[in-house]
Amino acid sequence: KAGVTQTPRYLIKTRGQQVTLSCSPISGHRSVSWYQQTPGQGLQFLFEYFSETQRNKGNFPGRFSGRQFSNSRSEMNVSTLELGDSALYLCASSLDSASNYGYTFGSGTRLTVV
């Protein structure tokens, strides 16, 4: 059974650019959540999608957006990159409510903004 796949694994972007990260959840999982992980702030929730609808959103600026496709694959976009956006971006999938079924995390995309 394939796990959660995130691409690319590493990314270097310049300040002001935009970036799109991709996540393929475990087959059959309809919920996809995104988290930002940094040494200073730890793991912070960005948003969650279920059946192509955003169900919940964390406290991040509007530069961070996402979407989910009909096959449950999800993308996350960050526009006008800032140095502080450098982080490990983690995608997690779940059958439905993560507190009933648990999250499975991908290995993340390491974004470096220079």
Added chain:
Amino acid sequence: QQQVKQSPQSLIVQKGGISIINCAYENTAFDYFPWYQQFPGKGPALLIAIRPDVSEKKEGRFTISFNKSAKQFSLHIMDSQPGDSATYFCAASIDNYGQNFVFGPGTRLSVLP
């Protein structure tokens, strides 16, 4: 009130010893408390989880102790092994659809051979 506090920040234990990591929360609406283990270069992996109607849950060498009145929960790793060396995160969530998890800051555990 959404914060989850975790201690210690780092922990060094001898092989065969007991590792204990503590977490505390404020929001009494939290009703699901998982622990995640993360190795370098990997995403967090669910280790064990508990709900507040249970005071203790054990899975192999891993035990969660939960104190609802004190709003605290802890992870005990018995017979700690070098392979347990990782970063451990506690988390809390509210069991409703569209919920998100609040994670503690993490504890870096090193088990010496």
